[in-house]
Amino acid sequence: MGSAFVAAFEILSFGAIIVLVVLGLGIIASMMGIFNFAQGEFVLLGAYITYLAYSHGLPVWVGMAAAPFLVGALGFVLEALIIRRFYAAPIVAMLGTYALGLIIRECVRGLIGGLYLSVPEPIGGSIDLGTVHISAWRFTIIVITILVMIGCYLLLSRTTFGLRVRATLENPALARASGVSTAAMYGTTFAFGAALAGLAGALLVPVFSLFADLGIRFLIQGFVAVMVGGVGSFIGPVAGAAVIGTLSAALPWVMAPVIADILVFVLAIVFIKFRPQGLLSGKGV
């Protein structure tokens, strides 16, 4: 009973991290039709900013609070300077964002070297539930993920801003005709997606520690999750992330980790092949 609960918690907390990473990726892919290869590096930047704040003697949570805003601002600037030119050609966008990601990753690698740097958890210790102990920080990540998800959902479905974003997604020409500045919408959406990645990086750095290839680790998983969930809605990628995150955390408990790792990818690709529209095809927000 106790170990089953611990396993379930582990699976849930890993799923939450994947959802957090995929949220930004999914929003950019769905709303703008761009598969952002630099998203992993936005995660890395969020982690790096947190580390930077910590190494300068500030409390860890200051860095965590600053990371989404700084990464979001960077995303906004990059969109205006570079990403904007890629909208017509999704494959070129992949390559262009890959180049951006390469630049960011190698800059960070130059700054931190090949080291694995650890950042302490801002909320340490564990929560005792009778006989089992669960990490308080991982529990906090789950709570924050749920809050961010609800926040994004409300933002997209209940506010005027969300309406404009969805209008831009649905029919850019008509949105422009109705007085929505689609360029501004794209810029804001990209910045928002980048900010979410920054937040994800900031939250997960105490769990995974900081290293230059941190982003790549999540990028491919994130892409697969977005495809499984279905591009074109907010709920789709989140559902995909939940499935992929749960699978990749749960399978190693029942089989050799190497096989489990690959099986997740194979299952996902086969699934996408036979259901290209994804789990939830454009339903919901």
Next chain:
Amino acid sequence: MGATEQAVRTGIDEQPDISKAEHGAAATLTSQAKTPRRVLPIVEILVLLVAVFLPLVLQDYLTVFATRVIILALFALSFDLVWGYAGIMSFGQALFFGSAGYGVALLARDLNVTSIFLVLPAAMLIGLIFSLLLGCFLLLGRNPSSMIFVALGTLTGSYAADRLARGWYYLGGQNGIPSIPPMSLGSTDITEGPVYYYLALGILLVVYLLCRFLVRSQFGLALAGLRENEQRIAFFGYKAQHLKAIVFTVGGTIAGLAGGLYAFHEGFVWPNMLGVVISTQVVLYVLFGGSGTLIGAVIGTVIIEGVSFWLSDNYRDIWPIILGVLLLLVILFRPLGLISFVLGERERVGSFGGRAKGSSHAAP
């Protein structure tokens, strides 16, 4: 678009009456006669001349480096064929490169097979099988796959293979397979140095000529149409998905050949050879040099590897950053690569209609 369409139409008209070989040769001849300034053959011959005489002036360790570049250029050629001509974004080309490398390494290690006449065909076969399986799965089917799906599918395949190789004890895990015995021809070993260099160069030349013939043939014509407007090619009655799968398999076979050569040249294989790093590196080579021109892939490889080697003493750390910036600049301002500075758009696409015009002059 209009030019391609025209070219496609003439291509189909003349298909029954001439053999492909005649057509290819004649097209080159007539268009050479017609337009005096053709840059592509000049560039190709220059590159070939430099490549042939290079080992005579290089020191030994540089010849070894040059051999590696030649093999990587062969690998780049395979990606160029797939992306530059058929428009398939194969982000996992290293899967075929690496699996062939692992395959021949296992052959040499466990079965003691090192004869060049066995290992190189084996490498090609491995590349062919893997690319055929992956290509059929990703490209064929009732619904045509989206480009994004193919790109992510190949990327994921390469990433998964990398992870598998890292975790599989039989394949050496993280360390890969060290100290592969050298490739042998009869009773002599082919070790790194000028001999290996000329072997690799010879293979590159043969493959290059085959590819050049392929992309200038009727088949290449259909491919150019495929890249420009897939739907229209389908309306002409071509099975676009089959064409793509064939090119993907040819590309995989060439990548396998390059992987086999690379494994024996380096003397070891390691999981990175399968993974995302090499997969994206080959994309960089081709984009940088110029996709859709075979020579562009070769030039891109030579420039990137050469500069990287040259900078490795002082600027090792910032070189990847420079590479990223250069790549971004190329994508933004020179989407056709460096080769487009000397090569016109018309020549890049190729002059498929040359033979038709030539014969219409001759006929009356």
